[in-house]
Amino acid sequence: MGRSPSSSSDNSLKKGPWTLEEDEKLIDYIQKHGKGSWQLLPKKAGLNRCGKSCRLRWTNYLRPDIKRGNFSPDEEQIIIDLHSLHGNRWSTIASHLPGRSDNEIKNFWNTNLRKKLLRSGIEPKTHRPISDLNLFFNLLPTSINPWENALEFHADQANQKIQVLQNILKVLSTSPLSNTGANCLGESYNLIQSGGCINGIDPLHLQELSYPLSPNLGSIESVPEPFGTIYMNSMETIPENLVNQTNGIRSTSNEEYSLPALVPATTETCTANLMNSINSMHIPNQTIASNCIETWGNLIDDSSSSLWKDIYH
DNA sequence: AAACAGTACAACCGCCTCTGT
DNA sequence: GACAGAGGCGGTTGTACTGTT
Structure with missing residues:
Protein backbone atom coordinates (compact mmCIF):
# COMPACT_ATOMS: atom_id res chain seq x y z
CA MET A 1 0.00 0.00 0.00
CA ARG A 63 -18.34 23.98 3.10
CA PRO A 64 -21.66 25.74 2.66
CA ASP A 65 -23.89 22.91 3.87
CA ILE A 66 -22.11 22.55 7.19
CA LYS A 67 -24.42 22.83 10.18
CA ARG A 68 -22.98 24.51 13.22
CA GLY A 69 -24.22 24.82 16.75
CA ASN A 70 -25.42 22.44 19.41
CA PHE A 71 -26.57 18.94 18.67
CA SER A 72 -30.27 18.38 19.13
CA PRO A 73 -31.53 15.56 21.39
CA ASP A 74 -32.59 13.72 18.25
CA GLU A 75 -29.12 14.00 16.81
CA GLU A 76 -27.66 12.82 20.10
CA GLN A 77 -29.81 9.72 20.04
CA ILE A 78 -28.95 9.02 16.43
CA ILE A 79 -25.26 9.28 17.21
CA ILE A 80 -25.56 6.93 20.18
CA ASP A 81 -27.60 4.49 18.13
CA LEU A 82 -25.22 4.55 15.22
CA HIS A 83 -22.20 4.33 17.48
CA SER A 84 -23.55 1.16 19.04
CA LEU A 85 -23.92 -0.14 15.52
CA HIS A 86 -20.71 1.06 13.87
CA GLY A 87 -18.35 1.93 16.69
CA ASN A 88 -15.91 4.75 16.02
CA ARG A 89 -16.75 4.91 12.33
CA TRP A 90 -17.26 8.64 12.48
CA SER A 91 -17.58 9.16 8.78
CA THR A 92 -20.27 6.48 8.59
CA ILE A 93 -22.12 8.11 11.46
CA ALA A 94 -21.69 11.53 9.87
CA SER A 95 -23.25 10.28 6.65
CA HIS A 96 -26.52 9.86 8.57
CA LEU A 97 -26.44 13.39 9.95
CA PRO A 98 -26.65 15.93 7.15
CA GLY A 99 -24.52 18.98 7.76
CA ARG A 100 -22.42 17.39 10.47
CA SER A 101 -18.80 16.47 9.87
CA ASP A 102 -17.16 13.35 11.19
CA ASN A 103 -14.74 15.51 13.14
CA GLU A 104 -17.53 17.43 14.81
CA ILE A 105 -19.35 14.24 15.76
CA LYS A 106 -16.16 12.70 17.06
CA ASN A 107 -15.49 15.74 19.22
CA PHE A 108 -19.04 15.79 20.48
CA TRP A 109 -18.81 12.12 21.35
CA ASN A 110 -15.55 12.48 23.21
CA THR A 111 -16.54 15.56 25.15
CA ASN A 112 -20.22 14.91 25.83
CA LEU A 113 -21.86 11.66 24.91
CA ARG A 114 -19.08 9.43 26.11
CA LYS A 115 -19.22 10.93 29.58
CA LYS A 116 -22.99 10.94 29.54
CA LEU A 117 -23.06 7.19 28.93
CA LEU A 118 -20.42 6.58 31.57
CA ARG A 119 -22.48 8.48 34.10
CA SER A 120 -25.42 6.28 33.17
CA GLY A 121 -23.37 3.21 33.97
CA ILE A 122 -22.80 2.26 30.37
CA GLU A 123 -19.48 1.54 28.79
CA PRO A 124 -19.31 3.79 25.73
CA LYS A 125 -17.23 1.32 23.80
CA THR A 126 -19.55 -1.62 24.20
CA HIS A 127 -22.78 0.15 25.10
CA ARG A 128 -23.19 -2.33 27.90
CA PRO A 129 -23.27 -1.90 31.64
CA ILE A 130 -20.05 -1.01 33.33
CA SER A 131 -18.85 -4.22 34.92
CA ASP A 132 -16.22 -2.53 37.03
CA LEU A 133 -18.08 -1.01 39.97
CA ASN A 134 -15.07 0.99 41.06
CA LEU A 135 -14.99 2.66 37.67
CA PHE A 136 -18.71 3.23 37.79
CA PHE A 137 -18.74 4.78 41.23
CA ASN A 138 -15.77 6.92 40.44
CA LEU A 139 -17.82 8.51 37.72
CA LEU A 140 -20.63 9.39 40.03
CA PRO A 141 -20.77 12.70 41.84
CA THR A 142 -19.17 12.34 45.24
CA SER A 143 -22.51 13.05 46.89
CA ILE A 144 -23.70 9.63 45.80
CA ASN A 145 -20.39 7.86 45.81
CA PRO A 146 -20.71 5.04 48.31
CA TRP A 147 -16.97 4.73 48.74
CA GLU A 148 -16.74 8.25 50.02
CA ASN A 149 -19.98 8.21 51.90
CA ALA A 150 -19.75 4.83 53.49
CA LEU A 151 -21.45 5.70 56.74
CA GLU A 152 -24.38 7.43 55.17
CA PHE A 153 -24.67 4.66 52.68
CA HIS A 154 -24.60 2.01 55.35
CA ALA A 155 -27.37 3.71 57.27
CA ASP A 156 -29.52 3.59 54.21
CA GLN A 157 -29.12 -0.12 53.62
CA ALA A 158 -32.58 -1.16 54.69
CA ASN A 159 -34.21 1.49 52.59
CA GLN A 160 -32.23 0.44 49.56
CA LYS A 161 -32.94 -3.20 50.14
CA ILE A 162 -36.65 -2.58 50.00
CA GLN A 163 -36.26 -0.26 47.07
CA VAL A 164 -34.35 -2.86 45.10
CA LEU A 165 -37.07 -5.38 45.72
CA GLN A 166 -39.67 -2.90 44.67
CA ASN A 167 -37.79 -2.21 41.50
CA ILE A 168 -37.37 -5.88 40.77
CA LEU A 169 -41.05 -6.46 41.19
CA LYS A 170 -41.94 -3.39 39.19
CA VAL A 171 -39.68 -4.50 36.38
CA LEU A 172 -41.10 -7.97 36.46
CA SER A 173 -44.62 -6.65 36.43
CA THR A 174 -43.96 -4.69 33.25
CA SER A 175 -41.90 -7.42 31.68
CA PRO A 176 -42.98 -10.00 29.17
CA LEU A 177 -41.15 -12.37 31.47
CA SER A 178 -43.92 -11.99 33.98
CA ASN A 179 -45.83 -14.44 31.84
CA THR A 180 -43.64 -17.10 33.22
CA GLY A 181 -45.07 -16.56 36.65
CA ALA A 182 -43.39 -18.23 39.55
CA ASN A 183 -40.46 -19.47 37.51
CA CYS A 184 -39.83 -15.91 36.53
CA LEU A 185 -39.48 -14.82 40.12
CA GLY A 186 -37.16 -17.61 40.98
CA GLU A 187 -35.05 -17.33 37.87
CA SER A 188 -34.95 -13.57 38.13
CA TYR A 189 -33.54 -13.83 41.59
CA ASN A 190 -30.82 -16.08 40.26
CA LEU A 191 -30.15 -13.75 37.38
CA ILE A 192 -30.02 -10.63 39.49
CA GLN A 193 -27.84 -12.33 42.04
CA SER A 194 -25.37 -12.97 39.26
CA GLY A 195 -25.29 -9.34 38.26
CA GLY A 196 -27.83 -9.38 35.49
CA CYS A 197 -30.57 -7.02 34.50
CA ILE A 198 -34.17 -7.42 33.61
CA ASN A 199 -35.51 -5.70 30.57
CA GLY A 200 -32.67 -3.25 30.46
CA ILE A 201 -33.10 -2.30 34.07
CA ASP A 202 -30.52 -2.97 36.68
CA PRO A 203 -32.43 -3.34 39.94
CA LEU A 204 -29.27 -3.50 42.01
CA HIS A 205 -28.35 0.04 41.21
CA LEU A 206 -31.83 1.46 41.27
CA GLN A 207 -31.65 2.85 37.83
CA GLU A 208 -32.86 2.23 34.39
CA LEU A 209 -30.20 1.52 31.87
CA SER A 210 -31.01 3.17 28.62
CA TYR A 211 -29.59 1.38 25.62
CA PRO A 212 -29.11 2.57 22.13
CA LEU A 213 -31.31 0.29 20.18
CA SER A 214 -29.77 -1.29 17.21
CA PRO A 215 -31.63 -3.77 15.09
CA ASN A 216 -28.61 -6.00 14.73
CA LEU A 217 -28.32 -6.35 18.46
CA GLY A 218 -31.73 -7.86 18.51
CA SER A 219 -30.91 -11.47 18.12
CA ILE A 220 -29.38 -13.65 20.72
CA GLU A 221 -27.08 -15.22 18.15
CA SER A 222 -25.57 -11.99 16.97
CA VAL A 223 -24.44 -10.65 20.30
CA PRO A 224 -21.40 -11.87 22.12
CA GLU A 225 -22.12 -12.10 25.78
CA PRO A 226 -20.52 -9.26 27.66
CA PHE A 227 -20.67 -10.72 31.11
CA GLY A 228 -23.31 -13.30 30.77
CA THR A 229 -26.02 -11.04 29.49
CA ILE A 230 -28.54 -12.16 26.95
CA TYR A 231 -30.03 -9.76 24.46
CA MET A 232 -33.42 -10.66 23.24
CA ASN A 233 -35.75 -9.07 20.76
CA SER A 234 -38.85 -11.10 21.07
CA MET A 235 -41.59 -10.94 23.58
CA GLU A 236 -41.48 -14.66 24.01
CA THR A 237 -40.50 -16.42 27.14
CA ILE A 238 -36.83 -17.23 27.32
CA PRO A 239 -36.25 -20.94 27.07
CA GLU A 240 -35.54 -22.43 30.44
CA ASN A 241 -32.25 -23.97 29.39
CA LEU A 242 -31.04 -20.67 28.02
CA VAL A 243 -31.91 -18.79 31.15
CA ASN A 244 -30.05 -21.28 33.24
CA GLN A 245 -26.91 -20.85 31.19
CA THR A 246 -26.68 -17.17 31.68
CA ASN A 247 -26.47 -14.47 34.26
CA GLY A 248 -28.81 -11.87 32.94
CA ILE A 249 -31.54 -10.91 30.59
CA ARG A 250 -31.65 -7.71 28.70
CA SER A 251 -34.16 -6.62 26.18
CA THR A 252 -33.39 -4.38 23.28
CA SER A 253 -37.01 -3.56 22.91
CA ASN A 254 -37.75 0.08 22.24
CA GLU A 255 -40.17 0.20 25.11
CA GLU A 256 -39.33 2.50 27.96
CA TYR A 257 -39.81 1.16 31.41
CA SER A 258 -40.07 3.72 34.11
CA LEU A 259 -39.15 2.83 37.60
CA PRO A 260 -41.29 3.87 40.52
CA ALA A 261 -40.19 6.95 42.36
CA LEU A 262 -38.06 6.36 45.41
CA VAL A 263 -40.19 6.33 48.52
CA PRO A 264 -39.45 6.54 52.23
CA ALA A 265 -39.23 2.99 53.41
CA THR A 266 -40.99 2.15 56.62
CA THR A 267 -41.80 -1.46 57.30
CA GLU A 268 -45.49 -0.81 56.76
CA THR A 269 -45.23 1.10 53.52
CA CYS A 270 -42.68 -1.29 52.11
CA THR A 271 -44.72 -4.35 52.89
CA ALA A 272 -47.79 -2.73 51.42
CA ASN A 273 -45.92 -1.66 48.31
CA LEU A 274 -44.42 -5.08 47.84
CA MET A 275 -47.80 -6.73 48.14
CA ASN A 276 -49.28 -4.24 45.69
CA SER A 277 -46.51 -4.96 43.25
CA ILE A 278 -47.01 -8.69 43.55
CA ASN A 279 -50.75 -8.31 43.12
CA SER A 280 -50.30 -6.16 40.05
CA MET A 281 -48.26 -8.83 38.36
CA HIS A 282 -51.35 -10.88 37.58
CA ILE A 283 -49.63 -14.06 38.53
CA PRO A 284 -52.16 -16.57 39.76
CA ASN A 285 -51.31 -17.16 43.38
CA GLN A 286 -51.50 -20.88 43.02
CA THR A 287 -48.77 -20.82 40.38
CA ILE A 288 -46.23 -19.30 42.70
CA ALA A 289 -44.29 -22.27 43.84
CA SER A 290 -43.47 -22.53 47.49
CA ASN A 291 -39.77 -22.81 46.80
CA CYS A 292 -39.91 -19.49 45.02
CA ILE A 293 -41.53 -17.81 47.99
CA GLU A 294 -38.93 -19.38 50.21
CA THR A 295 -36.18 -18.11 47.97
CA TRP A 296 -37.47 -14.57 48.20
CA GLY A 297 -38.12 -14.84 51.87
CA ASN A 298 -34.58 -15.97 52.40
CA LEU A 299 -33.37 -13.20 50.21
CA ILE A 300 -35.13 -10.56 52.23
CA ASP A 301 -33.96 -12.01 55.52
CA ASP A 302 -30.41 -12.83 54.63
CA SER A 303 -28.47 -9.60 54.83
CA SER A 304 -25.21 -11.45 54.40
CA SER A 305 -26.12 -12.81 50.99
CA SER A 306 -23.88 -11.90 48.11
CA LEU A 307 -26.74 -10.03 46.50
CA TRP A 308 -27.07 -7.58 49.35
CA LYS A 309 -23.34 -7.29 49.64
CA ASP A 310 -23.34 -6.16 46.03
CA ILE A 311 -25.86 -3.49 46.87
CA TYR A 312 -24.23 -2.33 50.07
CA HIS A 313 -20.73 -2.20 48.69
C1' DA B 1 -8.22 39.17 40.77
C1' DA B 2 -5.43 35.27 40.09
C1' DA B 3 -4.63 30.52 39.69
C1' DC B 4 -6.15 26.33 38.49
C1' DA B 5 -9.14 22.72 36.43
C1' DG B 6 -12.24 21.27 33.17
C1' DT B 7 -14.31 21.56 28.61
C1' DA B 8 -14.80 22.25 23.67
C1' DC B 9 -13.17 21.98 19.31
C1' DA B 10 -10.07 23.06 15.38
C1' DA B 11 -6.28 21.10 13.44
C1' DC B 12 -2.57 17.84 12.86
C1' DC B 13 -0.50 13.18 12.35
C1' DG B 14 0.08 8.78 10.73
C1' DC B 15 -2.03 4.84 8.97
C1' DC B 16 -5.36 2.71 5.82
C1' DT B 17 -8.02 2.18 1.58
C1' DC B 18 -9.00 3.06 -3.03
C1' DT B 19 -7.74 3.61 -7.67
C1' DG B 20 -4.96 4.00 -11.67
C1' DT B 21 -0.89 2.31 -14.05
C1' DG C 1 -0.02 -8.81 -8.82
C1' DA C 2 2.88 -4.96 -7.43
C1' DC C 3 3.47 -0.35 -6.91
C1' DA C 4 2.56 4.57 -6.14
C1' DG C 5 -0.26 8.55 -5.39
C1' DA C 6 -4.22 10.69 -3.45
C1' DG C 7 -7.88 10.93 -0.41
C1' DG C 8 -10.08 9.41 3.78
C1' DC C 9 -10.26 8.11 8.50
C1' DG C 10 -9.62 7.79 13.51
C1' DG C 11 -6.69 9.09 17.26
C1' DT C 12 -4.46 12.69 19.42
C1' DT C 13 -2.86 17.31 20.53
C1' DG C 14 -2.89 22.27 21.27
C1' DT C 15 -5.24 26.08 22.64
C1' DA C 16 -8.96 29.13 23.65
C1' DC C 17 -12.66 29.52 26.56
C1' DT C 18 -15.37 28.88 30.84
C1' DG C 19 -16.17 27.72 35.52
C1' DT C 20 -14.51 27.12 40.19
C1' DT C 21 -11.76 27.91 44.18
Missing part, protein backbone atom coordinates in the same frame (compact mmCIF):
# COMPACT_ATOMS: atom_id res chain seq x y z
CA GLY A 2 1.28 3.39 -0.85
CA ARG A 3 1.33 6.14 1.63
CA SER A 4 1.20 9.83 1.07
CA PRO A 5 4.12 11.84 2.32
CA SER A 6 3.41 13.24 5.72
CA SER A 7 2.13 16.76 5.66
CA SER A 8 4.62 17.53 8.38
CA SER A 9 7.54 16.79 6.10
CA ASP A 10 7.48 20.23 4.48
CA ASN A 11 8.36 22.75 7.16
CA SER A 12 7.75 25.72 4.86
CA LEU A 13 4.02 25.03 4.84
CA LYS A 14 1.91 26.88 7.35
CA LYS A 15 0.22 25.02 10.18
CA GLY A 16 -2.16 25.94 12.94
CA PRO A 17 -5.35 27.98 12.96
CA TRP A 18 -6.64 29.31 9.69
CA THR A 19 -6.90 33.05 9.21
CA LEU A 20 -9.92 34.77 7.73
CA GLU A 21 -7.86 35.61 4.67
CA GLU A 22 -6.93 31.98 4.12
CA ASP A 23 -10.53 30.92 4.52
CA GLU A 24 -11.63 33.46 1.95
CA LYS A 25 -8.97 32.29 -0.51
CA LEU A 26 -10.04 28.68 -0.12
CA ILE A 27 -13.75 29.43 -0.43
CA ASP A 28 -13.15 31.69 -3.38
CA TYR A 29 -11.08 29.12 -5.22
CA ILE A 30 -13.48 26.23 -4.67
CA GLN A 31 -16.48 28.31 -5.66
CA LYS A 32 -14.77 29.24 -8.94
CA HIS A 33 -12.99 26.01 -9.82
CA GLY A 34 -14.38 23.25 -7.66
CA LYS A 35 -12.25 21.08 -5.44
CA GLY A 36 -10.32 19.07 -7.99
CA SER A 37 -7.07 17.71 -6.62
CA TRP A 38 -6.47 18.65 -3.01
CA GLN A 39 -2.77 18.18 -3.61
CA LEU A 40 -2.71 20.88 -6.26
CA LEU A 41 -5.38 23.13 -4.79
CA PRO A 42 -3.28 25.10 -2.29
CA LYS A 43 -0.78 26.18 -4.94
CA LYS A 44 -3.49 27.17 -7.37
CA ALA A 45 -5.42 28.97 -4.66
CA GLY A 46 -2.34 30.79 -3.41
CA LEU A 47 -2.34 29.08 -0.04
CA ASN A 48 0.79 28.05 1.80
CA ARG A 49 -0.92 24.96 3.21
CA CYS A 50 -0.79 21.29 2.44
CA GLY A 51 -3.68 19.71 0.54
CA LYS A 52 -4.78 17.75 3.55
CA SER A 53 -5.07 20.85 5.65
CA CYS A 54 -7.19 22.50 2.97
CA ARG A 55 -9.46 19.48 2.64
CA LEU A 56 -9.94 19.30 6.39
CA ARG A 57 -10.69 23.00 6.68
CA TRP A 58 -13.21 22.78 3.87
CA THR A 59 -15.02 19.61 4.95
CA ASN A 60 -15.12 20.44 8.63
CA TYR A 61 -15.68 24.15 8.61
CA LEU A 62 -16.07 26.00 5.36
